[in-house]
Amino acid sequence: MKLQILGYLGGYPDQGIATSSYLLSSGDYHLLMDLGSGALLQLEKVLDPLQLDAVLLTHYHHDHTADVGTLQYYWQLRAGTKKEAVLPIYGHTKDPLNFGALTFGSFTKGCGYDGASQLNLGPFSLTFLETEHPVPAFAVRIVERSSGKVVVNTSDTRYFAGLAPFAKGADLLMADTNFANDKPQPRWHLTAGEAGQIAADAGVRNLLLTHLPQTIDLELLRREALATAGSIPVQLASDQQVITI
Numbered sequence: 001m002k003l004q005i006l007g008y009l010g011g012y013p014d015q016g017i018a019t020s021s022y023l024l025s026s027g028d029y030h031l032l033m034d035l036g037s038g039a040l041l042q043l044e045k046v047l048d049p050l051q052l053d054a055v056l057l058t059h060y061h062h063d064h065t066a067d068v069g070t071l072q073y074y075w076q077l078r079a080g081t082k083k084e085a086v087l088p089i090y091g092h093t094k095d096p097l098n099f100g101a102l103t104f105g106s107f108t109k110g111c112g113y114d115g116a117s118q119l120n121l122g123p124f125s126l127t128f129l130e131t132e133h134p135v136p137a138f139a140v141r142i143v144e145r146s147s148g149k150v151v152v153n154t155s156d157t158r159y160f161a162g163l164a165p166f167a168k169g170a171d172l173l174m175a176d177t178n179f180a181n182d183k184p185q186p187r188w189h190l191t192a193g194e195a196g197q198i199a200a201d202a203g204v205r206n207l208l209l210t211h212l213p214q215t216i217d218l219e220l221l222r223r224e225a226l227a228t229a230g231s232i233p234v235q236l237a238s239d240q241q242v243i244t245i
């Protein structure tokens with residue numbers, strides 16, 4: 001499977017870089033994970049949005065959902081052949097107002113996940129873990145059934161003991177790394193050192209630092225993550241980066 005990074009900043013877009021959005025593809029199946037500010041423009045560069053099979057939202061903070069509304073208008077207004085007549089947008093149901101907004105006329109349909117059950121989307125099987133964040137948010141573990149390869153996305157979370165078992169043995173761990181190690185508590189995202197520690201404890205093959213800050217030296221974050229990740233390769237998310245898993 002292939003992961004293309006469309007946006008990797010937390011909070012707000014900056015210098016042409018969008019906030020959280022990742023395109024995960026297996027064969028001709030395309031799952032869009034989160035759709036932050038600026039992400040639809042980035043998606044248009046690499047895939048006709050009408051060729052999406054499904055969208056998955058990890059939580060309803062704007063830096064993960066800002067372009068959902070404009071994607072809904074795209075589905076309404078754009079001529080062309082749609083892969084799905086009605087685009088399914090998966091989100092948790094703990095926030096009825098935001099979940100309700102995922103359904104838009106006959107163009108997109110909100111589909112609930114409960115966080116406890118496995119969800120099968122095309123070639124992928126997804127399981128979830130609720131994280132510790134100011135609003136309900138879910139980490140997701142995605143298995144490509146044909147290859148057995150695993151991608152885990154922590155989504156937004158502070159450090160807690162359940163993250164490493166959830167990420168166990170993943171081929172790629174995408175970790176919220178919004179802070180350097182000197183960030184005081186309380187904090188609602190991982191520090192780079194915590195991201196590296198989770199990767200080491202989980203025994204993942206590769207660690208990708210994402211949900212990055214705009215104002216911290218990213219090489220510092222990489223060094224801090226490397227210090228706890230041991231021998232696990234650590235890379236920083238970058239614009240339109242493609243990772244083959």
Ligand SMILES: [Zn+2]
Nearest residue numbers: 010011063156
């Ligand atoms: Zn965020």
Ligand SMILES: [Zn+2]
Nearest residue numbers: 059061133156
């Ligand atoms: Zn968040």
